[in-house]
Every structure is written in structure tokens, then in C-alpha cells.
Amino acid sequence: MNTGPRPARTAARAVAEALVLVGSGIYLLGARDEDAERGVYDCFSFAVRHCYGLPGHRPMFNRGWRADANFPGGASVVDDLNSNSAIEDAFHAAELFELVRDDPRPGDLLAYPTIHLSGHPEPWVGHVQICTGVNRVRQWDPARPKFSLLDVVECHGPDGRINAIRSTTGAVVDAHNVTWPKAQHRGYLLRVKP
Helix, strand or coil, X not given: CCCCCCCCCCHHHHHHHHHHCCCCCEECCCCCHHHHHHCEECHHHHHHHHCCCCCCECXXXXXXXXXXXXXXXXXXXXXXXXXXXXXXXXXXXXXCEEECCCCCCCCCEEEECCECCCCCCCCECCEEEEXXXXXXXXXXXXXXXXXXXXXXXXXXXXXXXECCEEEEEXXXXXXXXXXXXXXXXXXXXXXXXX
């Protein structure tokens, strides 16, 4: 099912946009699409909504699939784009995002979901980064990815951080996967479908 527009930018243009904004931006968790006009982003609104030009609200997105072994709670976010719905889409409908099963490319996304656990009042907030370089990758194993080999650009918090867009590596996703190894919690490499 097609629930809305395709990306406005190619992977190459998304990477170029990310790189030109390094050293700028203000972080605000939950930033909306229109906040980008003021240089305000969270990680997902920067890497996907802004760099790829995909609107954040997408009625009917990530609907129509049932809970399964990888996602026993079913869809955690519907009708909107964020790290959770992107990962879940890659596993189910693959309308906008697909799991990377070959070598990583610039423009791919490193994403892990927001995790809500009963008995914990605050969630562990998800994150997404856009891959900008793969020069350090010599041999990539999709079953055992080493995200630290990927150069990325991310917008990172906490709220109010100035110059929040930075170049780094995907090492934070490796660390996340050590702590959160279950399929519904771990980080993945995703590709935005044109």
C-alpha cells in the first residue's frame, strides 16, 4: 500500500544535505517538520524527514500487520515516521524502508527504536543516524554488523543543544545492541526506498 509521497531527495543528495549541516542545528526531542525551517531537529526529523524530504505524518503508515516473533507487541507507532515505525516497516510492508542485506552504502540509516518497559516510567529513546561513508568497511557481515565502521552524521541531544549536528561513527548502535539484543529492541541498518 502506498501511504504517501516518495522521498524528495536521493541517497546522495540526503548525504550532501547532512554533511553541509554539520556544526549547526538545535536539538529538540519530538521536533516537527516545520521546526526544520528554524534549524531545530531531533535525530529522526533531521536524518529522514529533512535530509530525505519525507513528511513525518503519514496516515495509514505501518498498519495492517500482526504481532509476530520479532515484534510480539505489534506496531508501536502508526501514521507517523520515526525510528520505531521505520524499523517495523522494514520488517513488514517495506513501503519506505528495507533491511540492508548487502554492503552498506552512504545514505543508509542506522536506527534503533524507543523502548518502553513495564515498571519503568521513562522510555529508552530511540535514535537514527545517516551513513555518510563506508571507507573503513573491508568485509561486511549483515548478520553481525559492526556499525562503528560506518561514518555517520547525527543530530543528538539533550534538548536545547546548540550545534547538535555532528559527524561521528555508528559505535553507539554497537553499544546499544550489546545492551538490547532482542529483535524488537536492537538497532538495524535500513535503506530508504526511492
